[in-house]
Amino acid sequence: MAVHPLAMVTADEVQAARRILGTAGHLGPDVRFAYLGPEEPAKADLLAHNPGDLVDRRLRVLLLDRSTGAASSLLVSVTRGVVDHVEKLDPAVSGQSPIMVEEFEAVQRILDDDPAWGKALARRGLTPETVRACPLSAGHYAYPEESGRRVIRSFGFHQDHEHDHPWAHPVDGLVAYVDLVAGTVMKVIDEELTEVPREPGNFQDAGYTGPARTSLRPIEITQPEGPSFTVEDGLVHWENWSLRIGFNVREGLTLHQISFRDQGRDRPVIHRASIAEMVVPYADPSPVRFWQNYFDQGEYLFGRFTNSLELGCDCVGEIHYTDVVVADEQGEPATIRNAICMHEEDYGVLWKHSDMFAGSNETRRQRRLVISFFTTVGNYDYGFYWYLYLDGTIGCECKATGVLFTSAYPPEGREYAAQVAPGLAAPFHQHLFSARLDMAVDGHTNAVDEIDAVSVPMGEGNPYGNAFARQVTRLATESQAQRLADPSRGRVWQVVNPQVTNRLGAPVGYTLIPEPRPTLLADPASSIAARAAFATRHLWVTRHADDERFPAGDLINQHPGGGGLPAWTAADRSLDGEDIVLWHTFGVTHFPRTEDWPVMPVDHIGFSLKPTGFFDRNPTLDVPRSTGGHCHPE
Known part of the structure; x- marks a missing residue:
């Protein structure tokens, strides 16, 4: 039996859940498992957990009777062997369960x-x-x-x-x-x-592509002494970082209890991080295509399409793979081998200076831990990569590739599509993701400041007009904290802990640095704008609640909209010095190119979180010089 509340679901637990539900009379010849995943403990219970404490392992299950359409949501304790909760769903009100x-x-x-x-x-x-x-x-x-x-x-x-x-x-x-x-x-x-x-x-097909080029010489990435990280029962340690990895078929990879060891103390940064939803809205308004808007997580459960990764193709170097167990639609366990890839990468120069006064010449190399998985949803393939850096930075990147969704391209052309091959078009579309970041910067009492770069008019105090400043605005309530990025002002959002200061007396913090690309471009009165309201802002901030997990709502399939973030933030809860969650929309607006056909080179989109006053000085001063024959003059 699992010894930690966040341990990944096992095959035995899936089988136990099926057995318990069958004994309780919830199964039948036409009943299918539309979803099965871990029901994580309440945050307070998780924070109170100590090694050796009893762990009550519970699974959330959505059942669908294919013969009648009747659906239900159930909570099963595989530890106690009971069904804790049953809720009959009304699809006309709650939305439909995910498509199988x-x-x-x-x-x-x-x-x-x-x-x-x-x-x-x-x-x-x-x-x-x-x-x-x-x-x-x-x-x-x-x-x-x-x-x-x-x-x-x-x-x-x-x-x-x-x-x-x-x-x-x-x-x-x-x-x-x-x-x-x-x-x-x-x-x-x-x-x-x-x-x-x-x-x-x-x-x-080589007959289509032509012969493979022969000019590329092999690149081998090796770590003769093995990797610098360890993984034990989902607990990862690398350099000063520690965290737990998790997985479910809706979000895919999840990261938990991310902390950084600083001066002998493990300092929390993020309690839980995931990609909690994504939507792919298309721009063709024709009678045949106007409805094309896909929630690859809430509607399709993209985690169940996770790829089994291959060494040398998907991941290169000294790799640690993690298998994951999912439930098929009969409620039987299925293992996805090599679902999660973990490895280290060199990432160029960490810091460098050649000083003419001191006569010093020092260079250190940056390195990052990469934790990733790939999933294929129909024509598109998405790789999600989380990066931990030596200097305390956290990054997240989606690598979007695969095959364009196509339409015909008539001689008169199409207004909302690009021709990518003779007679072949690809409609304009967006890929918009919502990262859920349950922040814990040195604890669970946090606040968010919006920081803009602003010019200062020439005048008294700025006679030559060269001054510029930063404008800091505390986002004190949920209504204030629905924000758009502004590249003209270099807008970022800093999560601070008002109760913890650094040696200079300033609150410790982490800064969310967005890629300020377009949010949802559909009309605000459209159906998709109501259903994907999360994608209309780059940032939402909410007061933490255990049951607020998915930004478009729990059941998005055929749901009219208004669930998730719009419903939660209607309460306009205080955010100043509270336990808060950031919801960050990032993504790409895709006007397809001829170079995207017949298979797309990867498109990169993401964001980063950088320590800002979190450390008292550069935390990488102890990184050693490169060894092993590297970094020497010719």
Whole structure:
């Protein structure tokens, strides 16, 4: 049995949960596990935990009866062998549970048997057996006929042969609306007859790509004495850092209890960090595509699509892999091998100075610990990388790659899409992520200051006009702490602990440094703006609450919106000297390029957290010179 409340879910625990639910009468031939994941303890209980204390391991389970659409949320103690809580869900009010792989697979059969779909394909000279269904989340548009029904919408993509990438051949102007419970097609919209693009996009085929280049010589990254980090039961130690790693199928990788050892004391920085939601809104307003807005976490549970990573391809160097256990839709355990990758990287110069007075010439190398995982959601692949640096900096980066979602490109063009190959388009879209950062800067009494760089007018005290200053604004309430980045002012947000000062008497702090890219570009009155309100601001700050975990709400599939951050912040709780959570929106606005086809080079987006007055001086003065024959003159 697990000895720590944050230990990852085990196969035995998944099997125990299934057994307990079955004994309690909650399972049946058509009941599926739409979600199973760890129910983390209340924060107060977690902070009070001591080694050796009894650990009550509980799992949150969402069950869906595929024959009726009935859904429920249950809390199961695998320690005590009981179901602690059962809540029947009303999908028309709470939203639908996440879409399951079994349902995605069913859509192909449903469409293949539908006469209207077959007729629409025949208009294009196609047959159902050559067209791959691409089922996608439906969103919410207040259609009366969809209220309470479990709906999915599906495009079609032609596939020339078994190994052909169908993304090169979109069957455009056509979409089907499918009732997943009834197993029927509700509507087929055959709006526009366009030619299916013929040019292949098979980037794995040497006949398409040409011969591989031979000019790249091998790069080997080795650590002959092994890595500098240790991992034991999910607890990681590296240099002055310590933390726990976790995993669930909604958020994927999670980081817990991140602290930095300084002058013999472990100083907390972040209690819990994760990517808590993401949305991919598309810009094409046509009758076939206006609804394309995907929540890859809340609707699809992207953690279940986590890749098994390969040494030398996904991770290079002295690697430590961690397997994770998930539950399949029958409630049986499944292991994803090498799901989480951990390694060290050289990161260039840490600090350097050549002094003409002292005659010194010193250089130190920066290094970072990398903790990452990759997931594939349909056409896109996302790598999430958390970085810990020697100087106390924390970084987070998403590496977005994969294949563009495509449409046809008619001779007259498309206003909201870019042509990427002859007759082939990719609609404009965004990838917007919400990082949930439960801060604990030297404790759980924190506050947030917004810091802007401001110019000072020429005049008394600034006669030559060269002065500039910083403007500090305390974000005292949740309504004040809904903020946009401003690159013209170099805007950052500093989390401080008003009760702890450094040797100069200033509050210790960490600064969130954003990449000030666009937030959600959809109209504020749109459905997606209501459902993805988190993405309309770069920063939200809330008072910590154990049940406030997902910025768009617990069940986002077909939910009308308004849940999550807008609902929580309506209380306008005080944030000054409180236990607070930062929610940071970051992402990329993608106007596809020809260079993005047929497979995208990685796009990098992210943010960093830098210590600001947290240390009394540079914490890396004790980093030694490089050894092993490096750093010597020619």
